């Protein structure tokens with residue numbers, strides 16, 4: 001796939017040029033800072049013109065993002081960023097349009113636009129900052145908070161079953177689904193790059209620490225003691241391995257039942273494992289739900305990070321503009337006077 | 350060859366009624382086209398049921414289409430009909446009250462069988478076309494279904510298909526009665542069914558059979574002739590409101606030299622604008638059928654930021670969903686045209702019936718202080734000019750604008766002396782460029798003397814800026830929580846909208862004396878009815894003034910002065926009194942409401958009676 005090859009491209013700006021003159025108002029220590037930094041790091045590598053970049057956000061802590069980027073930007077209303085970005089992209093296909101959104105913004109109030117945008121597949125890059133909490137409104141549970149989560153609005157624990165954002169996106173026929181985290185800058189940069197290169201809507205879920213209202217929700221994936229067992233990094237064409245020195249692997253029993261295996265014991269080698277294929281929608285679905293599998297005596301299943309799924313499908317704006325072109329070919333460029341006149345007229349003398 | 354004498358008439362109102370599956374709307378629009386081509390002035394009023402196919406034969410399923418045409422000026426679709434064409438018993442029951450005493454009823458005999466009578470809930474054993482209950486009318490009983498099947502029996506079509514042509518039989522019959530040419534309908538059928546010539550042929554055959562049937566028989570009262578109306582010289586076509594709205598949008602896009610981005614979610618009675626626009630993609634029109642109204646307006650806002658003429662449309666329930674996004678456009682100060690094709694509410698209300706009850710929603714229905722201009726159309730053809738004007742104001746003043754139409758205008762038709770594109774106003778759009786920077790800095794909320802800011806499109810180097818829903822600092826547009834700044838900005842946004850009064854025409858009287866006892870002020874689709882009522886009153890010796898408002902926010906600058914010239918103001922509205930409150934609020938005017946809230950337009954007689962009453966005569 002040509003679009004995945006990272007070629008050095010020239011841009012008319014540097015990371016520094018992307019820093020706006022506005023004071024950043026996120027809480028000190030918030031994971032949003034890292035994401036901002038990685039985006040500012042990667043953008044100049046993409047061969048874009050600064051004036052063609054637009055950041056569109058909804059409402060939430062995360063959605064303050066555009067104010068801190070010295071590009072064109074729209075801070076909009078709660079949940080609607082994806083739709084606003086779609087209108088912009090369809091009308092101006094040459095722009096590089098980014099959506100910055102939160103778990104509440106995209107999966108609660110904006111759930112409808114989220115799924116419909118994915119199915120329509122305009123060429124947008126969605127950065128979904130998932131902190132499993134409502135940050136801006138000061139700490140209520142969100143649609144991604146785990147069952148039983150104790151928050152201000154759920155003192156006895158949340159009674160709701162959460163969304164699995166990537167499974168939801170796959171169910172909505174997304175063409176690009178990936179996950180990264182604020183506390184792994186290198187991986188996050190790579191995923192931002194992949195998202196940008198994907199033609200179509202790319203959904204990048206970013207685990208983001210809200211150190212005020214949900215501190216440590218994702219530390220298991222970055223803490224020294226736990227990270228190798230809890231996080232599995234995906235690479236296309238490579239086997240699924242994790243654990244200390246990658247000595248654990250995941251195998252698919254009967255082709256669809258994930259199983260953790262110990263590569264030291266039982267004479268198994270990497271070729272017996274599940275080989276990651278970004279174009280396999282069924283396996284992407286299994287990956288999205290990997291941690292939900294009951295362990296098979298080898299400990300808990302890890303969560304996957306990386307590109308789960310990436311396929312090509314036509315983009316909305318291409319189809320829309322192709323129809324306009326076709327209509328012009330068929331009927332000629334519209335003539336206003338002929339349109340207004342219509343087929344039946346009469347004279348009054 | 351006809352033996353009967355032709356009677357001349359100045360005005361005729363025909364109402365077609367039948368099951369919603371009977372093709373009533375098609376029959377009505379075809380008769381309208383032929384009538385328009387014959388040079389009559391006319392106005393139409395389709396009256397559909399809310400259900401697409403309510404159980405056949407029931408009152409709930411009755412669909413109506415009223416056409417008023419004349420050799421004199423026609424301003425309304427007519428209070429009562431002269432001729433009522435009914436395809437079944439339910440149609441008669443539902444519409445008899447709209448027929449003038451002594452009027453003509455043409456009834457499809459086959460629609461009055463036992464089953465139809467039962468479905469229409471006539472008492473057991475009663476049949477209105479057999480007993481003497483219709484004594485006061487001239488009743489013509491025609492076995493339409495039977496005759497249609499008879500004439501199509503050799504076509505090889507099945508009975509159900511044959512029955513689909515019975516509306517064409519009736520149309521042919523009326524074409525004979527009113528001496529109209531069948532040619533436009535023949536052309537229409539041939540092009541509509543180009544891929545199914547057998548269907549086109551059957552329909553034409555049925556129509557011709559109806560025509561000959563009327564000629565050779567049985568329809569005893571002869572033929573009528575309605576001469577061409579003495580209209581202003583020029584070239585005319587027939588146009589429906591939603592179609593005029595679509596054309597007006599395209600015209601504005603051409604004058605502004607911007608592509609249209611039209612995003613909506615289907616809803617009666619606005620959907621036909623989408624249907625019409627989506628047929629004209631060769632004008633560079635982007636039409637979007639979004640997943641809901643919120644997404645529709647949101648995507649339009651995105652397209653507006655990108656530099657398109659962005660338009661969204663709905664009826665009241667959908668407009669309310671768009672509210673938050675419209676308030677965003679207000680604080681952004683970007684162009685957006687919001688078309689509200691009103692229908693009877695609240696909630697789903699009477700979804701296929703007209704009402705003017707969204708005026709307050711348009712003017713005030715947003716969170717916070719979010720003023721915006723409101724423009725209303727007065728007739729089907731006027732939708733063209735009014736929506737064009739809405740676009741002009743939105744683009745030239747960087748603001749969302751409401752365009753108000755309603756179900757009566759949307760589906761109504763009238764002859765239109767259409768403009769040439771060169772007659773249309775210019776729409777000046779100036780995008781910001783690098784030259785707008787000051788000392789290397791671009792200030793997105795810097796304003797000109799009208800308080801209008803510039804439109805800076807992404808893709809323009811050096812103008813990178815952020816806009817948002819948070820209050821912004823004057824001039825720089827940076828987020829600001831400063832209390833004084835917020836008050837300043839609220840006042841500026843208000844003043845900007847108020848200033849538009851300097852750029853719209855002064856209010857003129859439509860008719861009547863410049864000073865006097867009574868001024869009737871209307872807005873929107875009541876125009877024709879008020880005009881016709883006052884004309885009749887004038888003929889009866891009472892001269893009352895009429896002003897009809899196109900600009901509802903801001904009002905024309907002279908409206909307050911104009912109102913002072915009259916002792917009293919009467920404000921007829923198809924709502925529970927909305928404009929009347931605005932007039933009282935802004936001008937402390939002695940305005941008297943006159944309201945009808947039945948999902949139907951006013952009748953001319955109703956307006957006249959209310960005026961007689963007010964004048965104590």
Ligand SMILES: Cc1ncc(C[n+]2csc(CCOP(=O)(O)OP(=O)(O)O)c2C)c(N)n1
Pocket residue numbers: 059060061062063078101102103104105106129131133134135136137142
């Ligand atoms: C229409 C509307 N409803 C509610 C709110 C209040 N509100 C603002 S942000 C937010 C939740 C944000 O959560 P999330 O999207 O997860 O963003 P985070 O702050 O966690 O980054 C809510 C409920 C609003 N601004 N607008």
Ligand code: SF4
Pocket residue numbers: 025026027029030031032061062131135136209210211212213
């Ligand atoms: S509340 Fe949480 S998410 Fe919001 S800025 Fe503070 S730390 Fe970040």
Ligand SMILES: [Mg+2]
Pocket residue numbers: 060102103104129130131132133134135142
């Ligand atoms: Mg959140």
